[in-house]
Amino acid sequence: MTTRRQILKTAVAPMIVPSLVLGQRAGAVPPSDKIVFGGIGIGARGGHDLRTLLNFSQAKFVAICDVRNERREEVKSMVDQKYGNSDCQMYDDQYALLARPDIDAVLIATGDRWHTPLAIIAAQHGKDVYCEKPCSMSMEESWALADAFRRYNRIYQAGCQRRNGGNFELCKELLKSGALGKLETLYANVGPSVNWPPLPSRDWLAAEELPPRQVLDWDRWLGPAPWRPYNSAYVRGGWRNFYDFHGGGILEWGSHTVDLCQWAAELDDTQPVEYEPVGTNTGPYQVLAKYASGVKLVMRDDGWEGSLKTGSCSFRLEGDKGWVETGDATRIECSDNIKPLLRPTAPANLALASHMEDLLRSIKTRQQPRASASAAANSHVVCHAAFIAYQRGKKLTWDPTKREFSNDDIANRMRSRALREPWRV
């Protein structure tokens, strides 16, 4: 007789679990049905993710890893308080956390430099992943990320939660239905250059005295980023806008809004073939891109709330019959002919919960969620290509199949970055 254990041992096909058993935010979930999470590098943004995750009864968070002692203790305190116990374990070594066989998935919300290497290590350990954006520091990392999650057949959800936001979904639906006509132009607000200039600084801050290792492990904080002297401003959140820690201003919001454009237009498996930078590093700027189909993608600094006040991280879809635009204000602006088709949608601030639910469902069903590694890799490659075009200050042509620029050798050499030893992707 074939036992359940034998079946499980030999089963390699995805196990389909009815969605009926999922999505329950209240009520008892048997411990054996809970998805067990650990977290790595949970700070301000990661705390938001974690608080959302903790609201799902089918998830259980059991361990935190961080190179900063205070962060470890903050997360443990939050989790233990939520569960009314003291079970959350603390680690300063990600391998120790990932070696735990009881952990199914990890929430990664470190600085950007760690995102790809940690996600890949997690996949190698058989873990599913929720990883904050930006997901990669270079084109090469983007491809390595997608390859690893395909290779290990692990679930990956990028922190591109707007893919599960009702107002963004409605815009996509309007495009897909044909209401906008033939798609002509996609607009991604890549954020204000005053916050995130397209060209980050390559300077270093002055050296300060290193804190004791038990307070902050600077070597592990740097991780895959090249060495530089310690300065507390980096650790307090000032690492953004420094090239060695950051993928450039376009990627900061572009990892959301370019990603939304690719998703809405069902272009998740490709990238534009032309990139033309316009503007300066200190004022509003654009990168004009074009897909092989002729559809245009405009990556632009449209201010924090967007010129139509649709809110942060706005995107706009324009067809030959109409247009729609939305952002974190949830409100949808559109051409007159589209107005009768609008309907109320869930507030944008519920997108994260839906996105997390999408992840939990995917972990059970083994079907990739909306912001899969592959989709995120492609949208990130678009942002990296735009960043490289901006650095080069010239129009670049890109071959998505060959994964190379066809008119600039220097641009091709900017597709990857050396990682500090011993890290690799």
Add this chain to the structure above:
Amino acid sequence: MPQATQTTPTPQAAPAPKPKPPEPPPEFQERDIATMDAAALIGILTDRSSAEFQKAKACQRIGELGTSEAVPALSTLLSNEHMNTYARYGLEPIADPSADDALRAALSKLKGNLLIGVINSIGKRRDAKAAPSLTKMLYDSDGDVARAAAMALGNIGGVSAMQELQSAIVKTKGMTRMAVADASLVCAERLLAEGQRAQALELYASLSAPGMPKSARLAAMQGIIREETSTSRPR
């Protein structure tokens, strides 16, 4: 009732500006290094009075220019704990084989993380001439070196690397065995990409055996299924 402009929560306001990081001191500002030509950049690397910051920026800029004349100067920095990454930043994108020669030559001179960095760069460049040295390193007493060597071999790929990895997977254990298994999966994908399907399937089959690291075993089984159910497989 349909509405053009829906009632909504308060728009997400711009966050209060974070305190700006302090201004970088003059000695840590890139300035004209960003636009220097290759000769001037090599001059920085060979000038003993150049500061670490200047050398770091020169390496990164050389990596963009891809200047093969800089290989000797970059190579001298591979043994510098702070500069190793920057030297590899310069070396990795240089197409000229002299960059491979330099990295390969460093294999016998370095230890620990510095050696691992060089191995990682060799793997990235897929330098097949380094395979014999990397094969020996699969059994290095430093487990991190062994794991890096395995990954580099997997990236280099080919039947020879496949055989070495198959041999190593039964002789290694723990995290090194996991790394060898991971490298073998990468190697299998390289073989498939190069049309060596039978060898790739053989590698997947060996990784599917009981006793292999669980995640790699499942991945290998998936690889077999993916390949055997592919519409483009030979029939």
